[in-house]
Amino acid sequence: MSYSNDNKTLFENFRDIGLQKFLAPAALVILYIFFGLFGRNFFSYSTLINILDSSYYIGFIAIGVTFVIITGGIDLSVGTVMMCAAIIGGTAYKSWGWPMWLSLILILIIATAFGFFNGIMVSRLNLPPFIATLGTMMISMGVGSIVSNVRSATFPTRSNADGWFKSIFKHINEDGASFPTGALVLLVVTLLAWLILTRTKMGRYIFAIGSNKEAARLSGVNVRKWEMMAYVVSGFLAGIGGIAFAAVYTTVMPAQGQGFELYAIAGAVIGGTSLSGGVGSVFGTLIGVYIMSVLRTGLPSMDLQAHYQTFFTGVVVIGAVLLDIYRNKKASQVKIPAKSDLYRSEMTEKIKSLKNSLQGADSPESESIKAEIAAARKEMNEVYKKLKEEEKKLKQGLAED
Amino acid sequence: MKSLRNVSVLVLALVMMAVALPVFAGGQQGGAGDTPYIAVVSKGEQHDFWQQVKKGANAAADQYGVDITFEGPASESDVQDQVEMLNNAMAKNPVAIALAALDTNSVMDQLSQTLSKGIPVIGFDSGVPNAPKGSIYANASTDNYNAAGLAAEKMFSVIKSDIEAATAANPVKIVVMNQDAAGESLLSRGRGFRDTMVKLIAEKSSLSMNDIKVMGNPAYVDSSNPTGGNKVMIEMVVPASASATDSAAAATAVLNKVADDSVLGIFCSNEATVKGLLAATNDGADLPAKYAGLVVIGFDAGEGQKNAVRNQYFLGSITQDPYQIGFKAVELAFKAYKGEPVMDVDTGAKFYDKTNMDNDDIKGLLYD
Numbered sequence: 010m011s012y013s014n015d016n017k018t019l020f021e022n023f024r025d026i027g028l029q030k031f032l033a034p035a036a037l038v039i040l041y042i043f044f045g046l047f048g049r050n051f052f053s054y055s056t057l058i059n060i061l062d063s064s065y066y067i068g069f070i071a072i073g074v075t076f077v078i079i080t081g082g083i084d085l086s087v088g089t090v091m092m093c094a095a096i097i098g099g100t101a102y103k104s105w106g107w108p109m110w111l112s113l114i115l116i117l118i119i120a121t122a123f124g125f126f127n128g129i130m131v132s133r134l135n136l137p138p139f140i141a142t143l144g145t146m147m148i149s150m151g152v153g154s155i156v157s158n159v160r161s162a163t164f165p166t167r168s169n170a171d172g173w174f175k176s177i178f179k180h181i182n183e184d185g186a187s188f189p190t191g192a193l194v195l196l197v198v199t200l201l202a203w204l205i206l207t208r209t210k211m212g213r214y215i216f217a218i219g220s221n222k223e224a225a226r227l228s229g230v231n232v233r234k235w236e237m238m239a240y241v242v243s244g245f246l247a248g249i250g251g252i253a254f255a256a257v258y259t260t261v262m263p264a265q266g267q268g269f270e271l272y273a274i275a276g277a278v279i280g281g282t283s284l285s286g287g288v289g290s291v292f293g294t295l296i297g298v299y300i301m302s303v304l305r306t307g308l309p310s311m312d313l314q315a316h317y318q319t320f321f322t323g324v325v326v327i328g329a330v331l332l333d334i335y336r337n338k339k340a341s342q343v344k345i346p347a348k349s350d351l352y353r354s355e356m357t358e359k360i361k362s363l364k365n366s367l368q369g370a371d372s373p374e375s376e377s378i379k380a381e382i383a384a385a386r387k388e389m390n391e392v393y394k395k396l397k398e399e400e401k402k403l404k405q406g407l408a409e410d
Numbered sequence: 411m412k413s414l415r416n417v418s419v420l421v422l423a424l425v426m427m428a429v430a431l432p433v434f435a436g437g438q439q440g441g442a443g444d445t446p447y448i449a450v451v452s453k454g455e456q457h458d459f460w461q462q463v464k465k466g467a468n469a470a471a472d473q474y475g476v477d478i479t480f481e482g483p484a485s486e487s488d489v490q491d492q493v494e495m496l497n498n499a500m501a502k503n504p505v506a507i508a509l510a511a512l513d514t515n516s517v518m519d520q521l522s523q524t525l526s527k528g529i530p531v532i533g534f535d536s537g538v539p540n541a542p543k544g545s546i547y548a549n550a551s552t553d554n555y556n557a558a559g560l561a562a563e564k565m566f567s568v569i570k571s572d573i574e575a576a577t578a579a580n581p582v583k584i585v586v587m588n589q590d591a592a593g594e595s596l597l598s599r600g601r602g603f604r605d606t607m608v609k610l611i612a613e614k615s616s617l618s619m620n621d622i623k624v625m626g627n628p629a630y631v632d633s634s635n636p637t638g639g640n641k642v643m644i645e646m647v648v649p650a651s652a653s654a655t656d657s658a659a660a661a662t663a664v665l666n667k668v669a670d671d672s673v674l675g676i677f678c679s680n681e682a683t684v685k686g687l688l689a690a691t692n693d694g695a696d697l698p699a700k701y702a703g704l705v706v707i708g709f710d711a712g713e714g715q716k717n718a719v720r721n722q723y724f725l726g727s728i729t730q731d732p733y734q735i736g737f738k739a740v741e742l743a744f745k746a747y748k749g750e751p752v753m754d755v756d757t758g759a760k761f762y763d764k765t766n767m768d769n770d771d772i773k774g775l776l777y778d
Contacts, residue, residue, distance in 0.1 A: 049447070049502045056501040063494055161489075166518040168542075181519065185526035254490070259516040262487045309498040314481050 032332065033280055033296045036325070040303050048310030056306060058179075061189040064302040065178060065253035066091065067269065068195045068295065071276035072202050073124075073246030075294045076239040078277055079206070081219040081286025082131060082138035084240065086123060086145035087247045088269025093153035094120040095251035096261045099162025102171070109171040116255075117248035123149055124244015128237030146270070154263045161262045164255045178256040191253060195295070198249065202242075202291040215239055219286030275322060276301060279329040300325060349396035356389040445477045448743045449499030450508040450736075451492060452482035453535060458777025459710075459732050463535070466736025467508070474744045480736075482510075489513045496520050500529075506743035508550075510535040521545040530746035534739035536595055548752040550738035552730040554595045557759030558602035561677050561707045561728050564761050566610045568705050568725060569674040574616045576641040576672075583643040583671045585664050587683040589657065591629035591648050599679040599709065600630045604644055608635065611642060643671070649686065657686025665690055668701050675705035684708040684715045684727075694723035711776040719763060726763030729775045734758055 045052040070087040077084040098116035101107040107115070123145055130141040165171040167181065178191030206212035214235040217225040226232045255261060278284065279300055280293025301322050308317045360382055367378050450467050454460045464480045471478040479499065483491035489512050496517055499507065507524065509531055511517050521538070524531050525545040531538070533549040565584070566573075576582040584607060588600045604624060612619045624635040626646035631637070649660035661683070667673060678684040687706065688694050693714060697704060708715050708727035718724045734757040742752045762772045 051501075053501060053503075059494075059497045059501050062497065161487075161513070163513070163515045166515050167522075168518070175519075179519075185523055187523075258490045258493050259518065260489050260513045262489055265487070265490075305494065306498055306501070309479075309481075309495065310502060312479050 033293060033300070033329070037296055037300050037303065040300060040307065044303065044307030044310060048307055049312070051307060051310045056310065058187055058189050060299070060302050060306045061192045062179065062257055063305050064298050065191045065195055065257060066250045067272045067276060067301065068298045069198065069246045069250035069253060070243075070269065071273040071294050071298050072199055072291050073243035073250075074270070074273045075277045075280075075282050075289050075291050076202070076206070076215060076242045077138070078274070078282050078284060079219045079286060079289040080215050080236050080239045081222065082236070082239070083142065083274070083284070084127060084243045085139065085142040085270050086127060086149055087243060087250075087273055088271075089146045089150040089153070089266040090120050090123040090244060091247040091250045091254065091269065092261060092266030093123070093149040094248050095255050096153045096157045096162045096263060098251065099164050099255060099261050100157045100160075102164065103162055109165070109174060113174060113252055116251045117245065120248030120251060121241060121245045124241040124247070125237070127244065128240035131240060132233040132236040146267070150264055150267065153266075157263050159263045161260050163260045166259060174252065175256045178253050191256070194249075194253075198246070199291050199295050202246075205242075206291060211235060211238060216287055219288070221287075272301060272322070275326045278333070279325055281329075281333070283333055284330075297329070347396075347400050349393055349400055352396060353389060353393050356385060356393075360385050360389070445475060446505040446744075446747060447477045447479075447502060448506050448508065448740060448747070449496075449502065449504040450478050450480045450739065450743075451496050451499055451510070452480065453486055453492070453510045453512055454484070455480070455482040456484065462732035462774060462777065463736035463739075466733035466738075467740045468736075469733075470737045470740035470744070474741065476505075476740070476744055478740060483512070486512055489516050493517060493520070500524070504529065505747040506530045506532065508532045508534050508739040508743045509538055511538040511541075514538055514540050518542070530743065530752075532739050532742045532746060532752070534735050539594060547746045548742050549754045550735055550742055550757055551754075552595075552735070552759055553756040554598035555602035555605075556756065557728050557730065558599040558677070558679060558709075559606035560759055560761055561709070562603045562606035562610065564726060565675045565677065565705055565707055566607060566614070570615055572674050573611060573642055576617070576621075578640045580672065581641050581643055583645055583667075583673045585645050585647055585673055585676045586626075586630070587657075587661065587664070587676060587678045587687065588627070588630065588646060588648050589680050589682045590652050591627055596679055597629065600646055601632070603677050603679070604630065604635070604646065607644060617641060649683075652682065654682070654685060654689065657683055658689040659686075661687040661690035665701065668704060673704060675707070678706070678708045681708075681710040681712050681715065684710070684712070684718075688714045688718060691723075694718035694721065697723040716767070716776055719767060722764050724763075726761055728759050729762055729772070731758050731760065731775055732777075733774060 050056065070091055074084050074087050094116040097119055098112045101115050102109060102112040127138075127142055127145050130136045130145075131138050164174075167175050176190065177194060178189075180188040180190045182188075206215065214225065214230050215238075217228070217230055218232055218236055222232060276297035277289065277294045279297030280290065280295065282289030282294060304321050304325070305318045308314075308321065363378055363382050363385065367375055367382075448471070452460055452463060455464070460482060467478060467480050479502075481495050481499075483489075483495065492512050493516050496507075496509065497520065500520060500523070507529060509517070510533065517538070521531065521542050522545070525542060530547045531541075531545055533541070533546050533551070535551055537549040537551050538546050569584075572582060586600055586603055588596055590596060608619070608622055608624070611617055611622055619636050620639055621641040622636045622639040622644065623642070624631050624637055624644045624646070627648040629648070630646035647660055647664060649656040664673065664676065676687065678687055687708075691697050691701075694717070697706060697718075706718075706724045708718070708724055709729075711727065711729055715724070715727055719727055738755045738757050742755065746752045760772060760775060762776065766772050767776060
């Protein structure tokens with residue numbers, strides 16, 4: 010008996026956690042298994058590393074953009090800011106002869122500065138986030154090209170002494186075996202972001218601003234400051250993304266990065282972050298990023314080319330947003346139990362108690378109880394149907410008036 | 411109960427998506443089985459040039475009974491996409507890889523990995539310059555030096571008598587237009603034309619080595635070249651930048667001197683410089699009108715250039731053989747996988763003009 014009770018609470022738990030939180034990881038697992046069954050050599054360590062490798066740069070900016078989206082804003086500049094910072098860092102290293110560590114810090118500073126710039130425009134100058142970050146997107150792309158003279162920036166390769174920074178994201182030992190250290194970095198960053206969002210004042214304020222900016226302001230929250238901080242975090246993470254990009258792909262071409270922001274936003278949305286603000290989790294975003302990354306690696310393993318990946322990512326994004334809308338609608342619905350529903354729950358209780366007594370009873374008695382249950386079920390279904398139809402008619406009548 | 415139904419609807423939707431995938435994959439997923447798999451990662455896929463490479467690669471795959479995948483990024487600046495394509499291809503356990511790298515530095519890790527695993531890599535088209543030693547087993551590419559030499563032979567046969575008529579008082583000039591002085595393939599083309607022309611003049615005409623002067627961009631003038639002559643000038647021109655406008659400006663500058671310097675011929679060593687020349691000559695229509703007798707030879711194809719050849723504004727052009735590039739790349743990869751010794755293959759180049767450009771063996775090599 011206690012077993013069935015536990016079962017029920019487990020199901021209720023699922024419902025409480027929310028369908029989406031359960032479905033996104035489920036979709037990830039389903040996709041992974043699916044590609045494992047149909048792809049060529051998909052269940053392998055090297056494929057796993059490829060999935061992780063291609064998740065870093067989108068992963069970092071997706072976590073950053075999650076902060077901004079939770080405040081109810083949007084950051085379209087993350088992709089180009091990431092590439093701008095990376096190419097300037099590369100130019101500093103290659104053309105200006107800066108040491109490697111300083112070039113990497115420069116990447117972080119430039120990206121954070123762009124985040125700061127976005128934050129000021131949105132929170133102090135009251136520009137709509139869409140417009141402000143659209144402008145920054147173009148500005149950063151232009152700045153990257155200007156500083157680099159439209160030349161590609163090549164970071165040192167692994168054999169070079171300055172190639173140590175590549176090991177931050179992928180460690181390769183002498184035997185040629187590689188270890189995806191970048192996945193750990195991404196996980197730690199996600200964990201920190203999660204702590205900030207759920208365990209600190211800043212996180213609470215960011216959620217508060219996203220839920221209702223005016224209410225947050227009236228409650229004494231320094232809305233300007235904390236809204237700006239969300240953009241600064243986004244910029245800083247774009248910097249980390251830039252370093253990850255340079256580490257994995259070595260060469261940074263000028264005027265790139267357009268489109269990455271959309272993957273980042275897609276990752277956040279798939280992970281359950283609501284574009285209307287106030288709702289979101291960085292772990293959800295991480296799952297969303299991995300879903301896209303699995304698609305990116307899985308489709309080629311089935312000999313499908315890159316454009317199929319874009320297609321299916323689109324399908325996943327639309328599915329995720331539909332879920333989001335459905336969930337919001339469900340949450341905001343006020344439920345008034347109708348007569349039919351009341352009757353049904355009453356009958357369900359009755360059947361249940363009969364079932365319970367069935368367990369203690371011996372065989373002749375149980376036969377009669379079983380018959381009773383069947384009768385009750387039949388009665389319940391018939392009456393419920395009738396009541397439901399009556400209610401429907403009533404509703405229609407009301408609608409016609 | 412109701413929410414349970416919704417869950418099941420959603421799961422159904424996911425399953426449907428999963429079912430849709432193999433439908434899309436249909437036809438493309440050949441018999442995976444035990445056939446050896448060779449991954450071909452090119453610089454692109456969209457241009458007709460690459461489509462010809464792909465055709466050749468597929469033909470070789472059929473002939474040798476191997477599975478191949480042929481893919482390349484959407485544009486030649488999508489280095490990151492190409493790296494991911496290579497990663498994904500390597501995860502599929504290929505027996506060999508054919509690669510035309512956009513950027514060697516960005517695939518360094520991958521190359522050292524194939525080297526340690528013993529997977530042969532074959533370079534094609536421009537190959538994988540500066541790759542770690544031993545990782546590239548062989549290259550299937552156009553020998554640019556020889557291809558440009560072919561242009562020099564064709565030009566020489568037409569202007570030979572004019573060259574012999576040159577005197578110290580009335581010197582003649584041959585101009586080579588090069589897009590830049592950095593790319594290895596362009597440097598080879600410029601040098602190939604220059605050296606062949608010098609050799610032909612010295613050996614096959616009444617003039618000698620001492621009558622020739624090689625001049626122009628220092629990257630294209632070697633110490634072994636004759637620079638003391640005063641009858642035949644070979645000028646190596648490099649525009650200010652690789653942009654189309656600078657190409658056109660450099661072409662205009664050369665054309666302005668055609669009469670004064672008695673320029674006999676111009677060789678444009680790639681499609682970009684051809685486009686510059688065409689832009690400076692009203693798509694080539696000015697060539698017979700204003701510069702009658704000037705011999706122009708181009709390189710590669712493209713709509714404008716084909717038009718110029720067809721209208722005989724150009725004497726003709728040199729075309730690479732993309733089909734052979736693809737075919738030989740897969741063939742070499744297969745041989746390397748079998749353990750046979752492989753060496754670099756020159757996939758050849760052909761001269762085309764109005765008379766043969768519609769022949770079957772040439773037509774396929776000319777792309778728009």
